Amino acid sequence: MFTRRKFITTSSVAFAGGATGLANARDARGKPESVPRQDKSYSRSLPAYEGLAPGQPGRDYTPVITPNNQSLPWKVVDGVKVYHLIAEPVDHEFAPGLKAKCWGYNGRVHGPTIEAVEGDKVRIYVTNKLPAGTSVHWHGLLLPNGMDGVAGLNQKIIRPGETFKYEFTLVQHGTHMYHSHHDEMTQIALGTTGPLVIHPRNPSRPRPDRDFVFMLHEWRIDVGTSRPNPNEMTDFNIFTFNARSFPGTAPMVARLDDRMRIRLINLGAMSHHPIHLHGYQFPIVETDGGQIPESAQQLETSVLTAVGQSRAFEFTANEPGDWAMHCHMTHHVMNQMGHDFPNLIGMQAGDLDQQIGSLLPGYMTMGTDGMGEHGMHVQSGHMQVPKNSIPMVGGPGPFDYITMGGLFTILKVRENLASYDDPGWYEYPQGTVASLASDSDLRRDGIQVARSQP
Amino acid sequence: MRIDARAMAVLLSTILTTGCASIPENAGFGGVQTTVAERTGQRVQWNQDTDADQAAENAVRRMLRQPLNVDAAAQVALLNNRRLQGVYEELSLSQAGLVQAGLLTNPVFSTAVGFPLDGGSLDLSFSIVQEFLHVLYRPLRTKIAGAQFEATRLRVAEAVIDLAADVRGQFYHMQADAQRLEFLRRVVRTTAVSAEAARRLYAAGNITDLDVAREEALYQESRLALVTAQTRLVQDRERLNALMGLWGNDTQWTIAPRLPEMHDLPFESANLEQRAIEASLALGAARKEIEAATASLGFTDATALIPILESGVDAEREEGEWEVGPSLAFPLPFFNQGQARLVAARAELRRAQQTYWAQAVEIRATVRALRYTALSACNRARHVQEVLLPLYTRIVNHTQLQYNAMQIGIFQLLQARQQQINAGLRYIDTLSEFWLARVALEQTLSGSLAEVDPVSMAEIPTGDLPAISIIE
Numbered sequence: 031m032f033t034r035r036k037f038i039t040t041s042s043v044a045f046a047g048g049a050t051g052l053a054n055a056r057d058a059r060g061k062p063e064s065v066p067r068q069d070k071s072y073s074r075s076l077p078a079y080e081g082l083a084p085g086q087p088g089r090d091y092t093p094v095i096t097p098n099n100q101s102l103p104w105k106v107v108d109g110v111k112v113y114h115l116i117a118e119p120v121d122h123e124f125a126p127g128l129k130a131k132c133w134g135y136n137g138r139v140h141g142p143t144i145e146a147v148e149g150d151k152v153r154i155y156v157t158n159k160l161p162a163g164t165s166v167h168w169h170g171l172l173l174p175n176g177m178d179g180v181a182g183l184n185q186k187i188i189r190p191g192e193t194f195k196y197e198f199t200l201v202q203h204g205t206h207m208y209h210s211h212h213d214e215m216t217q218i219a220l221g222t223t224g225p226l227v228i229h230p231r232n233p234s235r236p237r238p239d240r241d242f243v244f245m246l247h248e249w250r251i252d253v254g255t256s257r258p259n260p261n262e263m264t265d266f267n268i269f270t271f272n273a274r275s276f277p278g279t280a281p282m283v284a285r286l287d288d289r290m291r292i293r294l295i296n297l298g299a300m301s302h303h304p305i306h307l308h309g310y311q312f313p314i315v316e317t318d319g320g321q322i323p324e325s326a327q328q329l330e331t332s333v334l335t336a337v338g339q340s341r342a343f344e345f346t347a348n349e350p351g352d353w354a355m356h357c358h359m360t361h362h363v364m365n366q367m368g369h370d371f372p373n374l375i376g377m378q379a380g381d382l383d384q385q386i387g388s389l390l391p392g393y394m395t396m397g398t399d400g401m402g403e404h405g406m407h408v409q410s411g412h413m414q415v416p417k418n419s420i421p422m423v424g425g426p427g428p429f430d431y432i433t434m435g436g437l438f439t440i441l442k443v444r445e446n447l448a449s450y451d452d453p454g455w456y457e458y459p460q461g462t463v464a465s466l467a468s469d470s471d472l473r474r475d476g477i478q479v480a481r482s483q484p
Numbered sequence: 485m486r487i488d489a490r491a492m493a494v495l496l497s498t499i500l501t502t503g504c505a506s507i508p509e510n511a512g513f514g515g516v517q518t519t520v521a522e523r524t525g526q527r528v529q530w531n532q533d534t535d536a537d538q539a540a541e542n543a544v545r546r547m548l549r550q551p552l553n554v555d556a557a558a559q560v561a562l563l564n565n566r567r568l569q570g571v572y573e574e575l576s577l578s579q580a581g582l583v584q585a586g587l588l589t590n591p592v593f594s595t596a597v598g599f600p601l602d603g604g605s606l607d608l609s610f611s612i613v614q615e616f617l618h619v620l621y622r623p624l625r626t627k628i629a630g631a632q633f634e635a636t637r638l639r640v641a642e643a644v645i646d647l648a649a650d651v652r653g654q655f656y657h658m659q660a661d662a663q664r665l666e667f668l669r670r671v672v673r674t675t676a677v678s679a680e681a682a683r684r685l686y687a688a689g690n691i692t693d694l695d696v697a698r699e700e701a702l703y704q705e706s707r708l709a710l711v712t713a714q715t716r717l718v719q720d721r722e723r724l725n726a727l728m729g730l731w732g733n734d735t736q737w738t739i740a741p742r743l744p745e746m747h748d749l750p751f752e753s754a755n756l757e758q759r760a761i762e763a764s765l766a767l768g769a770a771r772k773e774i775e776a777a778t779a780s781l782g783f784t785d786a787t788a789l790i791p792i793l794e795s796g797v798d799a800e801r802e803e804g805e806w807e808v809g810p811s812l813a814f815p816l817p818f819f820n821q822g823q824a825r826l827v828a829a830r831a832e833l834r835r836a837q838q839t840y841w842a843q844a845v846e847i848r849a850t851v852r853a854l855r856y857t858a859l860s861a862c863n864r865a866r867h868v869q870e871v872l873l874p875l876y877t878r879i880v881n882h883t884q885l886q887y888n889a890m891q892i893g894i895f896q897l898l899q900a901r902q903q904q905i906n907a908g909l910r911y912i913d914t915l916s917e918f919w920l921a922r923v924a925l926e927q928t929l930s931g932s933l934a935e936v937d938p939v940s941m942a943e944i945p946t947g948d949l950p951a952i953s954i955i956e
Contacts, residue, residue, distance in 0.1 A: 253889045371893030376688035385677045389901055396890060404890055415889040416882065422890060
């Protein structure tokens with residue numbers, strides 16, 4: 031029979047072995063060498079973090095901004111940061127006009143961002159108000175195996191109504207996530223995930239002025255339905271930044287010359303997302319594995335974030351304007367697009383509309399020159415669509431309709447800002463906007479344009 | 485010998501007066517007219533080269549000028565169908581039988597001359613022999629023929645009602661087929677635009693030869709279905725022409741090209757079976773035939789033993805004196821005692837009785853089946869009209885919304901429209917089934933359903949049709 035003493039000894043020996051290898055691995059990246067403490071709850075506490083007070087926003091870090099979401103509140107009890115996650119069904123709006131019954135945390139989809147500081151001891155309670163069992167896995171975190179959250183493997187399933195307690199010390203910093211690790215396929219497809227950001231205790235780089243975190247996700251919500259379909263494997267039709275599709279995405283707002291950090295986390299089911307930011311070049315400074323040494327960084331304009339990965343990039347917002355940031359997979363900037371109809375591009379509809387209109391009043395041939403006008407047809411109200419559905423693309427912009435949906439948002443950089451509230455559309459300095467070429471321009475530059483017959 | 489001429493005259497006159505009967509006018513057609521009028525409210529006319537013939541013909545012409553409704557079509561047939569006029573002659577034939585039954589066989593007069601071998605005056609003898617039993621059984625024979633005549637009268641009335649039912653059924657067939665055309669034309673329009681859309685998509689380079697061929701095939705199939713339906717309509721029309729006895733310019737009549745909506749369901753009468761039994765002209769005729777057979781059995785019984793019984797008056801002049809005396813001759817039943825005829829007659833009777841019984845059972849079953857069919861068709865038609873059609877309309881509307889959201893294409897949208905049209909066709913199927921069952925029920929009741937307790941459709945308990953689970 032195991033005595034408590036013997037148990038501690040046995041486990042500590044086994045643990046010491048594992049930790050040694052780990053410590054060695056981390057040495058290569060310049061981390062302090064560490065010896066794990068033999069403590070049941072916070073066994074990953076390292077001497078380097080001993081005596082540190084729980085990290086405080088402002089003093090120790092610039093809090094992250096989670097557009098369209100927020101951070102999870104916490105309190106300190108006896109030097110331990112205490113959080114309470116409640117997994118529960120949530121009615122969530124993806125964009126104006128599209129709501130669905132999802133599963134999330136604390137009334138939000140995705141769950142609110144858990145923020146902490148390297149070296150913090152955390153105790154996270156997880157209450158299950160879902161109709162099914164669940165568990166929470168702290169994705170990318172270095173922690174004792176029993177806290178890893180794989181239901182069945184590392185712990186019992188958290189049954190509906192039960193509250194579990196996770197305790198560990200944060201021995202790293204970076205951009206991570208938490209998500210259900212029980213029936214992942216269903217539960218993640220319904221939304222049970224959230225960002226987990228650990229700020230460095232001693233940052234090696236200047237703290238950002240604006241630190242944004244986005245969770246990328248994909249969903250299948252059939253037009254006219256109101257629940258994501260977890261069974262979908264390939265044909266997703268809603269793509270989201272923080273569970274919002276454009277035009278439902280809140281913009282990032284920055285003052286000119288703000289130091290910017292943008293963190294991307296992908297926890298969709300199947301798709302990788304090359305997120306492209308217009309107007310800037312930037313290095314990717316961090317992956318979910320840790321910081322990238324400056325010598326290994328290269329400049330990018332797109333950040334490919336695979337499923338289960340995180341990336342963070344930094345730049346200075348030194349170019350004012352409304353800059354698009356979006357996934358560069360073109361179908362990922364569509365909302366609820368159907369793929370089950372013939373290709374209509376180039377079809378001459380002619381009098382077909384009248385012929386069909388006599389059988390189906392209100393019929394109109396669409397798509398013969400693309401999808402660009404679909405949103406306008408729908409939003410002008412003359413093209414009725416099923417309830418609880420949004421057009422494939424866009425929303426109104428300052429010049430024209432913006433024919434983008436899904437993973438599309440806007441970085442708004444302004445010289446003068448009273449607050450970080452949405453400043454509205456950018457006002458362009460005179461003569462800095464592409465416009466119709468005048469005849470005199472064409473003549474001057476010898477541009478010949480054959481007049482097309484109407 | 486002296487002939488008692490007075491006695492002779494009495495005898496002869498008795499024979500002659502009882503043997504002669506006058507033929508009544510119209511041969512009982514008036515009875516047929518009354519029966520038909522009571523049962524169907526329609527008029528029949530036996531064309532016998534009178535002024536009434538012209539009046540009937542004028543009435544037919546008048547009716548043909550208007551769009552025909554089902555009653556007018558039946559009336560035209562009743563006045564104008566020559567086969568029916570031929571059937572009326574059965575009345576004459578039957579009546580002739582009745583008259584024949586009342587007539588006595590003509591008496592046989594025989595005379596003999598005797599030549600005395602010893603010389604002297606010739607012996608003359610005369611005799612008038614009348615089949616005695618023929619006289620005896622005359623009332624019985626008349627009764628048999630009377631029953632047979634009654635049976636004929638009923639069968640003629642039945643023929644009239646059958647013809648009317650045939651016309652009504654055919655009329656509804658034609659209306660249903662005409663209404664189907666309306667929907668099939670819509671199907672053709674749908675498949676036509678579907679094929680046209682396919683051709684245009686093909687021209688744009690967006691779909692394959694295979695896709696175009698498939699759409700084209702659907703279009704051509706629907707055209708074929710339309711032409712087939714048009715052919716059926718022509719066939720229906722010609723059947724009606726034949727039933728109404730029309731040809732030449734008279735075939736230009738028109739009808740409303742759609743079935744009437746169901747307005748009542750007059751089949752709730754609890755004693756519908758009893759009514760059918762009582763009203764059945766066929767059963768009435770069969771009853772009369774049994775009466776005839778029964779009577780004929782009595783006749784056969786009596787005559788079996790003495791099949792030929794002759795009576796007569798022999799007058800003989802002997803030695804210049806007339807002697808008159810009765811004579812009697814009958815066969816001695818040594819060999820043929822009439823057993824065979826008796827057995828046959830009894831068998832005939834029993835057969836008629838069994839047939840009558842079976843017929844009554846069949847009528848009861850038919851009435852129950854038709855009532856159920858009509859109610860079921862009515863319920864199904866209402867189900868299509870009140871549940872399915874609104875559902876398919878909803879499907880079209882929502883398909884259009886899905887189309888507007890660009891989730892599905894034009895072909896699926898047109899398919900939804902076609903499903904809706906097909907539901908319309910199913911409505912016509914069930915509605916015509918209803919009207920046909922109603923006609924058949926009327927025919928089985930030998931008349932109009934108007935007198936059977938009408939029940940509004942709302943009053944029909946849904947529990948009435950346990951077997952139809954699609955009814956909500």
